[in-house]
Amino acid sequence: MSRPDFVYCPYCGSTLEIREVYRQQRPVCPNCRFVHFQDPKVAVIGLVTHGPQVLLIRRAVEPAKGMWALPGGYMDAGEMPEAALQRELLEEVGLQVKIQAVLDIFPMVVANGRSQGIVLAYHAIPAQGDQTALVCDDDACEAGWFTTTHLPAELAFESTQTLLAQWHTQQPAV
Numbered sequence: 001m002s003r004p005d006f007v008y009c010p011y012c013g014s015t016l017e018i019r020e021v022y023r024q025q026r027p028v029c030p031n032c033r034f035v036h037f038q039d040p041k042v043a044v045i046g047l048v049t050h051g052p053q054v055l056l057i058r059r060a061v062e063p064a065k066g067m068w069a070l071p072g073g074y075m076d077a078g079e080m081p082e083a084a085l086q087r088e089l090l091e092e093v094g095l096q097v098k099i100q101a102v103l104d105i106f107p108m109v110v111a112n113g114r115s116q117g118i119v120l121a122y123h124a125i126p127a128q129g130d131q132t133a134l135v136c137d138d139d140a141c142e143a144g145w146f147t148t149t150h151l152p153a154e155l156a157f158e159s160t161q162t163l164l165a166q167w168h169t170q171q172p173a174v
Contacts, residue, residue, distance in 0.1 A: 006036050043075065045163075046123075054146055054167060056160075057142065059156060071140065094133075095127075109158075
């Protein structure tokens with residue numbers, strides 16, 4: 001079991017104990033019986049295309065700092081996935097997009113190989129119909145439009161690699 005998010009009960013302040021609840025080991029308050037459920041993280045990424053090009057960002061933060069990836073990030077509480085992706089693209093590269101379709105769902109794997117949550121992948125296109133000037137911020141230090149024949153070598157994340165490989169096979173031969 002991973003380290004609990006809480007050491008103390010958020011309701012009564014007692015030290016939480018690890019007990020079996022609903023067939024799993026979970027942090028539980030011995031005083032008021034609060035059970036802390038460690039919910040999975042949910043992230044979104046976008047395969048943003050414009051004609052024969054795809055948008056990639058160079059990551060400015062860990063994990064995979066300095067490597068290229070599809071833009072995206074974590075969802076906020078109460079946020080729907082499509083809105084989260086639109087927000088992330090505005091934050092990372094200043095681009096408004098139209099969501100086209102859900103492409104896939106990937107496990108979010110952490111260093112120890114355990115799943116920390118899921119990554120929802122979407123296909124999107126620029127909302128303006130053009131390649132608006134990209135302004136990097138947030139998790140991106142660089143961004144660019146790439147063709148299948150000119151993709152960066154240093155690609156982060158299995159989800160980015162898989163989606164780009166699938167996108168490559170769908171592109172017409174030049």
